[in-house]
Amino acid sequence: MKIEGTEKINATRERVFDLLTDPAILQKCIPGCEQMEKIGDNQYSAKLSAGVGPVKGVFTATVSMQDLRRPDHYKLVVEGKGQPGFVKGSGELNFVDDGGLTQVQYSGDVNVGGLLASVGQRMIQGAANMMSGKFFANLENEAKSTDS
């Protein structure tokens, strides 16, 4: 499944880049994220409860950030598994200056398996869009609150 989109955040590229690579901020912004622990250089272990309709449960995931080029770009690799199945994906994030605002351009490929795939497939795209919407809304708030 392809995930892509562009979001505008009212902050500088450096600021947005820092927010998006800060595990504490990520934990706050990712819907359902209960835990985000550093396990290595730019590597984190995350626990999040997520689901699609009736298919839900707790996922444990390793998140790694690669190819970090502040403030332009990084690559995010996620591998998670839980009772409803597994999620595996990677995506590129690019940060583009847009007259003082920052455009976050993201695109990635996600594979899902297990119950998530067999029952939830049709709804995953919708659920993913909803989650990313919430995520960026949270991030925007975060940018505002910590900006001052």
Next chain:
Amino acid sequence: MAEKVVGKGIKRTEDPRLIQGLAHYVDDIKLPDTLHAVFVRSIYAHARIKKVDVAAAQKTPGVVAVYTGKDISQKIGPVPCGAAIPDMKQPDHRVMATDKVYWVGHPIAVVFAENKYVARDAADKIEVDYEELPVVLDEEKAADPKSPVIHEKIGSNIAYKLTAGEGDIEAALKAADKIVRQKIYHKRLAPIAMEGRGVLARYYPGEQELTLWTSTQIPHLARTQISLMLGFPENKLRLIAPEVGGGFGSKLNVYAEEAIMAYASMQLGRPVKWIEGRRENMQGTIHGRGQVGYIEIGCKKDGTITGFRYNVFADMGSYFQLLTPAIPTLTGLMLSGCYKIPAIQMNVTACFTNKMSTDAYRGAGRPEATYVIERAMDLVAAELGMDVVEVRRKNFPEPFGAENPFKVATGLFYDSGNYQGALDKALKMADYTNLRVEQKKARAAGRLIGVGVSTYVEICAMGPSPALPAGGWESATVRIEPTCKVTILTGASPHGQGQETSFSQIAADELGVTVNDCTVIHGDTAVVQYGIGTFGSRATAVGGTAVYLALQKLKAKATGMAAHMLGVDAKTVTFDDGKFTSGGKSVTIQEVALNAHLAKNLPADMEPGLSATTFFEPKNFTFPFGTHICVVEIDPETGEIQIQRYIAVDDCGKVINPLLVHGQIHGGIVQSLGQALFEEVVYDEQGQLISGSLMDYAVPKAAQVPWMELDRTETPSPVNPMGVKGVGEAGSIGATPAIVAAVVDALAHLGVRHLDMPIKPEHVWNILKKNKAGAA
């Protein structure tokens, strides 16, 4: 005089219990102390199992046992495959995965608990560590030497290669004025029996008796195979197929879960039950079809077919189930359709893929054959600018029967047929000539109407024993009880077809009793003599014939007894309407039945009792046929396909109960409609089954099913004394090409000659859109 009932559309005696919810399926059988089983199944299509951690599951209160593949897969024999093809590579199919998983749904572990909820919760606690491996999904690419290999021991994904057919195909194609070629897909389909699978096993250690209730089409064959898997004496294993809620071939099989439940009940000393869920059913019960092929058909300018070649890649799935490798061979047998074709060749490459096994699904290899030859005939018609009816007529044999069977270039002799008769009747019902006029008018007015014609023949009444892996005969015992009630024990195991009714009709007419006096018992190996089962449209033509022949034996004995009671020579006795008569004296069958059991007045050389058993071995298959005509209208705005009319004329030989025949035709056409327009088992590029529920797998709904105009012709089969042929698969064989042809015909003016199934509105819409853009 009592009315004869054979040929009458009497209502099914099965139905009152079914429609009132009073029937007993496996899950309705409750035994005290039963443990409930839940399987953990692979979520990867291809992976190495690094670790299976069952500790947390085992500790769950209420859990009695947890088995992994490592625990039991060497204690139970392999899942059987009954088909053999020269040089076939057969993977060792163990009941559960040990080191590797091969498809999404492959069982890894099983939990037995006090109830199913505990078992389900505990199953969720089992942790499996996988190491993903590259997946093989496309049956054509699987054959490529560069493809990843599924079964390392076999070394390639090719299960077998086979060439079948007769005649010089190269010369035949060379002699053609034109050769038409087309690639054709037969997508995977899920059989979706209304009742999924289910098993209940009970072991009595004192008696050393194992009883297995399982939802199967083949109780005796399953008993034999499961006893071999367990190393358990067959005569101590009682297998019962209680009410079975449909099978469509998916229960013509022996599954790992059956042997595992039997094994567990012996180990745990308690009854164990497993009831398949629908998602499990989609993942772990066999699929049907799964072929991609290339057709080449040669023809003369006048439409005469010179030769037909089909090169096909057949998707086996990752393992063989009972008949997996045999299915494409059935395709090869029927490639001649109802046409005179001097040379036919099929080249099969059967491949393993990381998917559930394919196997018999209603029609089993023959719908593929009918579909490719019927599509090929339409392509020839389009190429030559001929009418689809004319090109068919051109290649029909003259009507034939016992004296002059029709020999085709696949090696078969068709028993009897009159293809012109069925075609003419269907054309008349459809008012075909006028349909074409109407179509032209409609097209001029911007409406998209298409007419599809399919003239099919199928191979049924499976079949002579030399042609089948486990015997092709069928058995029957008929007993007349002291009160003159008639008990029929059949080795066929009907599971929705209605033979409790039709076999009673046969007995009622033969013995002069009523249908209500008869009872048909099937499916219990401790009660019924060995039998083969119900599949391949065989129950009536083979099993019904066994009943008929047992009745003849019984009548002969009863006649002898009646003659003795009347004090006359048996040759002077006539039997009619339940009465034995000679020279004005008569005795009823009721009196004879009582006398046979009291045994006080028997001829010196006659045994007491009134019971006869027959094992009937057919000398040939039967070949039912017919013509289906479908009329569709396509919405030019949305691509939606509406079936305007559906006409079917089927010839299944003599008909015992037309209501049952109509029921079979209806059901078959609906399943064809599903295949043609909606259904498709979809695995994504990772091998995840994404059509894994009935939300996503599109079985036709009642509102999508058209009114069907049915009629029949009757060409008796010379293969059996009743002249019956079988009808269980006719609809699913004859209808698909008619529906597809109708949609193609509706778009023919846009240059469309073929569309692959399922033809979804979006495909049609895209064609229309592209055409509009081109025209603009």
